[in-house]
Amino acid sequence: MWGMNARRIIVVAYDSAELLDFACVTTPLTIANLVGAAPPYEVRLATPGGKAVTWGTGFTIEAQETLERVTGPLDTLLVCGGIGHQAAAADRGLVAHVRRLARESRRVASVCTGASILAAAGLLDGRRATTHWHWAPDLAARYPAVAVDPDPIFVRDGQVSTAAGVTSALDLTLAFVEEDHGADLARQVARQLVTYLQRPGNQAQMSMFTAAPPPGDGLVRRIVDHVTGNLATDLGSATLAAVAGVSERHLSRLFLRHLGRTPARFVREARTEAAAHLLVATRLPVAAIAARCGFNGAETLRQAFADRYGVSPSHYRATQSRPSPARRLRAAAS
Template sequence: MNRQHSKTGSLTVTVFVFPGVRLLDVTGPIEVFASANEFGGHYRVQIASEDGAEVITSAGTRLSADLSVDDVREPCDVLVIPGGPEWETLIKDDAFLDVVRQLNEKARCTASVCTGAFLLAAAGLLDGRRATTHWRHSRQLALRFPSVQVESDDIFVRDGHMMTSAGVSAGIDLSLALVEDHYGAEVARAVAKDMVVFMQRPGGQSQFSVRSRAPHTRHEMLRGVLDAVAENPGAHHTLPAMARRAGVSVRHVTRLFYEEVGTTPARYVEQVRLEAAQVMLETGDDPMPVVAQRTGFGSPESLRRAFVRHLGVTPGAFRASFRTTGAGTNDSVSEAVAP
């Protein structure tokens, strides 16, 4: 998006709210734009509900609206479409989707937060576009809307005038990107520091996803192989070793992996080992060589390469981010918000 607004021009942000909306999906972006106004930005934020009445969020908090959707007559620079736990009901409500389309027509940029992507997709606004949503729902988005190219690991995705972001707090990341578009990196950096958040957080959504269980398979011989890998990721799991365990040829076990697991044996083993390493780093204090040995990576360097390749962060950074919130320590937060 080109920075086409002057630094003195006022930009209008319209946030659409509805009953059951997730509170942080709304307040996260609003805080970013409000904070930007303290550092040279000029945003005017307005909250719109379908009829102009207050709504009750999924947290039970009441949110007042500034105006109704029909009162949004002038084009806005940014339209924020938040999500909510009841998205499955909302995407079947044709009248509600018409409201989303109506608002989009008056927006220079439309941005969704979390499951708000489902509302845009159901309204047909993401057809043929790249998009993302909360990692827990990305598969559903892809299945329900095959015309949408789902980028499941991205924190936010921009495709033309449409932007989508991952779960809840990712709305902050998306909003910071918009501030940078509108007023430059210095203003966005000042907002990030003020809110004590990453200007650009390391890694993607993979680092937040739930541990994957061994996939279901119809073949008992393959089930034994999958269970063996899950039970002892650090063991000798070469392709010939897995074939011997299954009692079939290397070619046959490779074919079974493709058909039943959807990947190669080597990639499956690496994924299980990666998840085992994540658990060790989250819950223990073992040094990196021990983590690497016990999870089958062999060396800290191999462990580091796997983390960077799949998660976008080093094992050390992962441990630091997920072991504690840092409460009660005197460590500086300057690195977290540094450019």
């Protein structure tokens, strides 16, 4: 039985779904209840046929609801991802019931490759959406009506939200808690989870310095190393082409082939990410960070930050910086 005044949450899973996708949603909502969410969340796991789920990790959990029998209205419908997502997206019965329940839900969401199931149900047509960076090209190829953006950790387009890889579900769920119950309660949940309040949705899934192995082309790899080691210097296309010993046009072709971006875009993203690191790790003024990272002033950095992360440098610093140990001790004592 559902509670009379509860926010009804259905999490849809299937065999070989990802257990962490489930936990990163259900645990924050449970903690929100413990710290005073009113009305509280009531979360139930629904599966095809009401069968127990054997997660991708090999563990098994019993379902509380049979997907085919669930009816609305629902507060939130959320679909997990996992290594079984392709089989789930090809299951016409599962997809049909997700489509049906979406019509009876205040908001709809997916985690990771769960986006493929929303896409199969037609729920992402004409919408911007994200998924795990590794699966983004596949999602875009299979569902051309979806505007797939592989960069953000989550995307909210109207009533439909899509979170990227696995733990980004934590960020999206905290955003839901803040929307439902305010920033103070969301902050309490984040403290209990020992995590950031929430990363901005437009924050990149992966660091460009660590996300992928070095480019396969030796010349591109050499220029990438030159860029990341000399951010404050002249990194214009002509300069980089001279360092590489090739024409600007040929260097651009190589970058597009191996990195999917032009040299100019790579430089801008490298500088922006380096600035993001300095904003969190240091107390340098924004103008000093802009100069150190090769930007022509604080305003240029602000524009690059808005394009990359969707927030200003000052907002990013305020939300992402960890207090010093002394400040944490003082806060704990107060």
